[in-house]
Amino acid sequence: MRTFEEMQSIEEVDNFISTHPLSFLYISRTRCSVCHALLPQVGKLMEKFPEIQLAHINSAEVEEIAERFTVFSVPVLLLFVEGKEYLREERVVHMDIFEEKLQKIYEGYMN
Numbered sequence: 001m002r003t004f005e006e007m008q009s010i011e012e013v014d015n016f017i018s019t020h021p022l023s024f025l026y027i028s029r030t031r032c033s034v035c036h037a038l039l040p041q042v043g044k045l046m047e048k049f050p051e052i053q054l055a056h057i058n059s060a061e062v063e064e065i066a067e068r069f070t071v072f073s074v075p076v077l078l079l080f081v082e083g084k085e086y087l088r089e090e091r092v093v094h095m096d097i098f099e100e101k102l103q104k105i106y107e108g109y110m111n
Helices: 010-019 033-048 064-068 095-110
Strands: 022-028 053-058 076-081 084-090
Touching: 010 022, 010 053, 010 064, 022 033, 033 053, 033 095, 076 095, 084 095
Parallel strands: 022 053
Antiparallel strands: 022 076, 076 084
């Protein structure tokens, strides 16, 4: 399983997204059972996409993140390609469908 870089501020997140051509942000919240159950599944899936840089942020600790990325419910999975949001999944994530979408974007970018 790949690990996620922990973000502590909105500035860290902005810097992370701007410095990595393929960046993925996992937004969760303290005491969110869905968030905690899904995170390792996403980490395992991301082994197939080694060029995507991974970050995690807790919206309870950095409340500005909800406004910045229009988050109403967690978890939120965001993929950025060269700083632009390309993929968003929220709350209930069907891993097989998520993987298909991710694969198409990844292959398109890598080719």
